[in-house]
Amino acid sequence: MTFRVSSAHEEAGERVYGVSTKAFLGDEDGRVRALLLVDVEFKDGRPQEIEGTERELPAQLVLFAMGFTGPEKPGLVEELEVELDERGNVARDDTYASSVPGVFVAGDAGRGQSLIVWAIAEGRAAAAAVDTHLTGSTTLPSPIKPTERPLTV
Incomplete structure (x- = not known):
């Protein structure tokens, strides 16, 4: 594995590993205000949620960069x-x-x-x-x- 630092990290971007996004949370006007995250661990090759680790990550904009997610x-x-x-x-x-x-x-x-x-x-x-x-x-x-x-x- 190669550890790389991008410009986002140089601008105080945060690295978050081993989490799954459960939901996008909106404000009263329907704009995104946060992501609901939960920590995960891999068991039998699949991510499993760790109970009690749900938390919100404040957000004003969410961009999807998924790449290849498997054959349709x-x-x-x-x-x-x-x-x-x-x-x-x-x-x-x-x-x-x-x-x-x-x-x-x-x-x-x-x-x-x-x-x-x-x-x-x-x-x-x-x-x-x-x-x-x-x-x-x-x-x-x-x-x-x-x-x-x-x-x-």
Whole structure:
């Protein structure tokens, strides 16, 4: 992990870790006045609220910067009925194949949020797997396995 300081921190921005936002609280005019937070701890891979830790964090403006939050379930994922892994991504095997025959997954939908270079490499490797599935062999390169992870974060 790399510890970074942004301009917001240099301007007295506060770092808050291990919390979950339960609600946005408004004033009498409907403007945001605070966030209702609760401390969480991870148990069995999921955040669990710690009883008695609810508190308000004053706010006048809230901006959402969520990034990739997983493949959208309504639509193709639900219609295909592909299995999901414990993180909510499309589950896949060593050949990028999903639980549905003939359906392959690469990039963020299978790996989770990551760098574009991983998505490109996985797309190429998945193309080789699809070629093999369709023709029985391939001459396409397969640069990485779906389980490979970067050496550093």
